[in-house]
Each structure stands twice: as structure tokens, then as C-alpha cells.
Amino acid sequence: MSMRGVLRVGEIAIRVTDMKKSKHHYDHIMGLHEVLEDAEGRVYYKCWDEHDHHSIVLIPSNRPGMDYFAFKVYDDATLDRLEPKIKAFGIEVKHIAAGVYPKSGRRLEFVLPSGHTMQLYAHKDQIGNTMGLHNPGVVPDDGVVRGLNINRLDHLLLGGDNLDECVKLFTEVFEFDLSEKLIHHEAKISLAVFLSCSTTPHDIAFVLQPEKNKFHHASFLLESAHDVVKAADRIGKYRVPVDVGPNRHGVTRGSTIYFFDPNGNRNEVFAEGYIHYPDTPTLVWDTTELGAATFSQDFTPRESFLNVLT
Numbered sequence: 532m533s534m535r536g537v538l539r540v541g542e543i544a545i546r547v548t549d550m551k552k553s554k555h556h557y558d559h560i561m562g563l564h565e566v567l568e569d570a571e572g573r574v575y576y577k578c579w580d581e582h583d584h585h586s587i588v589l590i591p592s593n594r595p596g597m598d599y600f601a602f603k604v605y606d607d608a609t610l611d612r613l614e615p616k617i618k619a620f621g622i623e624v625k626h627i628a629a630g631v632y633p634k635s636g637r638r639l640e641f642v643l644p645s646g647h648t649m650q651l652y653a654h655k656d657q658i659g660n661t662m663g664l665h666n667p668g669v670v671p672d673d674g675v676v677r678g679l680n681i682n683r684l685d686h687l688l689l690g691g692d693n694l695d696e697c698v699k700l701f702t703e704v705f706e707f708d709l710s711e712k713l714i715h716h717e718a719k720i721s722l723a724v725f726l727s728c729s730t731t732p733h734d735i736a737f738v739l740q741p742e743k744n745k746f747h748h749a750s751f752l753l754e755s756a757h758d759v760v761k762a763a764d765r766i767g768k769y770r771v772p773v774d775v776g777p778n779r780h781g782v783t784r785g786s787t788i789y790f791f792d793p794n795g796n797r798n799e800v801f802a803e804g805y806i807h808y809p810d811t812p813t814l815v816w817d818t819t820e821l822g823a824a825t826f827s828q829d830f831t832p833r834e835s836f837l838n839v840l841t
Contacts, residue, residue, distance in 0.1 A: 537613075537705050537728045540687055540735060541583060541603035541655065543749050545796055546592035546841075550574065552793035553589050560769050561751070561798070562678015563587060566658070567633060575633065578683045578751065579675045583655040584634040586684040587749075595794040595841040597746035600687055601638065601650035602705075602728075610639055610653055616704045617641055629654070644700065645691030646743025679762040685752040685801055688736045690745030690840045694721045697737050701726045707734070709813050711782050713824055716817035725782060732783035732804045738837075745840040748789065748797035755802050756786035762800045766790055775836055780804075781827040782816060789836065796841050 547553040554574060557563045563576040566585050575585040583603070590598050604610060617624050617639070627638040627650070636654030643649055661672040670676075691697075698721070701707040710732050713723040725733035738747060753759055756779075763777050766788065774797060776788030785804040791797055816823075822830035825837075 534729065535605045536609055537651070537707070538603045538605060539729060540600060540684060541652070542586055542588065542601040542650075543684065543687060544573075544588040544590050544598040544600070545746075545749065545792075546594060546596050546598055547589050547792070547794045547796070548592060548595060549793055550589065550591050556771070556792045557587065557589065558678075560678060560765065560771060562676070562681055564675075569633060577658075578681045579671060579677075580660050580682040581684070582657045582659055584658050585655075595746075595796050596744075597647070597687075597689070597749075597796075597841075599640070599648040599650055600689075601652055602734075603655065604651050604653050607636070607653045610637070610651060613651060613704065614639055620700055620704055622700075643691075644693035644696035645689060645737055647689050647691060648744075679751070679765060679800055680753055680758050681751040681800065682754060683752050685731070685750045686733050686735060687749055688738060688747035690738050690740035690747050691743045692739065692741070694724050694737050694739055698724050698726070701735070708807065708809060708811070710807050710811065711814040711816065713782065713816045713818070713821075716819045722818070723782070727807045730806050730808065732785065732807055740840060746796065747840050748799045750799040750801045753800050753802040759786045759788055759800055759802050763788055774839070775826060775833055778826045778828050781820070781824040782814075794841075797839070 566577055567575040572591045574589045576587040577585045614624055622641045625640040629637045634656035638650045638652040640650045661675050707726040707728045710727045711725040712721055723738045725736045728734050759777050772791040774789035779786050783804045786802045789799050821832045825832050
């Protein structure tokens with residue numbers, strides 16, 4: 532397999548103002564698995580088909596939003612290779628020792644041109660998905676897949692400025708591809724950019740906002756558009772506030788529902804989309820087709836979707 536370097540988004544830390552309600556939301560309703568609560572009251576979750584110890588961290592706070600996010604890289608040599616490239620880009624890098632973050636190796640931390648705190652790490656303890664590694668079969672143990680039937684953390688959408696600088700950093704330093712972008716049809720400026728380090732349409736995306744360091748959503752992968760519809764039934768059953776959905780994006784072609792956790796942080800369940808390869812051309816949308824780009828089944832852009840961030 533040729534995929535090396537930066538592998539995937541491996542962790543997001545979400546600030547929550549009501550931990551009790553948040554645990555009910557992410558555990559009981561969404562079906563994530565709690566794996567740890569630390570001495571500071573941070574709660575750690577994994578999706579069922581992730582082998583790494585956790586991918587979601589809930590941090591008690593007096594305000595919602597994202598605290599940091601982290602991408603996993605292939606090995607420690609990748610960290611060593613990327614550090615001077617990040618510094619040459621003009622970004623300061625902080626070293627975090629192994630063990631500071633639970634079940635995790637050493638990390639590099641830095642602030643993106645958009646104001647978001649990003650980390651890179653190569654190691655996290657693996658606890659598996661209950662299926663084992665030898666003759667694993669095709670389905671996990673009873674009760675492992677529950678809630679919204681979420682397989683894994685898929686991607687993030689972040690809000691801020693300096694989108695073109697973020698694209699330059701991710702493409703030139705981290706070797707992502709610019710898979711799609713949305714531009715203003717007259718000014719030609721980038722309004723949203725979508726970047727992939729894998730075979731998915733996007734592993735991270737940025738939307739233009741006047742304030743730095745804003746959080747739009749974390750997205751969780753389901754197996755099919757049918758599962759998206761079934762997830763909507765459960766979201767409705769528990770009266771979870773819905774932003775949009777079920778629908779399909781023009782950008783990425785993903786089937787989607789957007790909804791909010793009890794703190795106002797937006798979640799997404801996402802399925803399908805196209806396969807991206809390094810030779811896939813960048814797809815460009817402009818604002819004459821904003822409705823179809825955002826929600827292709829009804830061609831209707833939502834004010835809340837475009838402007839509500841934490």
C-alpha cells in the first residue's frame with residue numbers, strides 16, 4: 532500500500548458545557564463507546580470500527596467549540612520529516628512528550644493560519660474492534676454496533692480566515708490534495724476548500740469566516756445512505772436538534788444529516804461520496820450553484836448551515 536505520511540484525522544477534542552447531557556448524546560444516542568474518564572473530567576470515546584484507543588475527547592468547559600484536533604501519521608520518522616517543513620512554512624512547533632495525552636506517543640502541536648490548534652502524532656494504543664486480527668469474521672460482537680451505527684470519525688469542517696494559506700500548508704507541507712473548492716462567482720475568492728490525504732473526498736475542510744478558530748462540525752462515517760435515513764429515525768426519536776437532513780451534498784456527493792449536541796456543537800453522519808485518488812482533478816463549484824453544491828436534493832442553502840459555528 533502506497534499511503535504513507537499523514538494518514539487520517541485521529542482525534543478531536545470538543546468543549547462541552549454539560550457533561551451529563553453530552554455523555555448521553557455521544558454514548559446512548561450516537562452509540563460511541565466510552566473508554567476512559569480522566570482525573571480532569573475529560574471523557575474519551577471511540578467508534579466501534581476504530582482500532583485506536585479513542586478518537587473523540589469531551590472537555591468540560593464554560594463554552595462550546597473545538598479545543599484542538601490531531602492527525603495520525605505513519606510513524607515517528609514522519610514526525611521528524613514534517614517538523615522542519617512546518618517551521619520553514621513560518622509556523623512555530625511545540626513538542627508534547629509521550630504520555631501527556633492518554634494512550635498516546637509524542638506529539639507536535641502548532642497553530643494553523645486559520646487559528647486552529649492542530650497536532651500530529653504517530654502512536655496511540657490500539658484496543659481493537661472486538662473482532663480480533665486472526666479469522667476476524669465480518670461482524671463484531673453483539674451490542675458493539677449501536678446508536679447511529681457509526682463506523683469511525685471521518686472528517687472535520689473548520690471556520691476561519693486565510694483559506695488559501697491553509698491550502699498551501701496542507702498541500703505543500705502535509706501533501707494533501709485539494710479535492711474540491713467553492714469560490715465566489717464574481718470575486719473568485721475561496722469560500723470553502725476540501726482537502727484529502729486518503730481516498731475519501733475530504734479528510735478536512737475549511738470554510739471562510741470573519742473570526743479565526745471556529746468549529747463547524749465533526750463528521751462520523753456510516754456504511755450507506757440507507758443508514759443515514761435510519762439514523763434520522765433515531766435522531767427524531769430522541770428529539771435531537773436537526774440542522775439539515777437527510778440530504779446529499781453536491782460537494783463530495785456525501786449523504787448527510789447535520790444535528791447538534793446539547794452544547795450547540797454540530798455533528799454530522801455521512802456516507803458514500805466518491806473515491807479520491809492523487810490524480811483526481813480538483814472540482815470547482817461557484818456561488819451561482821450554491822444550493823446544489825451544499826444540498827443537491829433540494830438546491831436550498833441554509834442560513835444556519837452557513838453561519839452557525841462554535
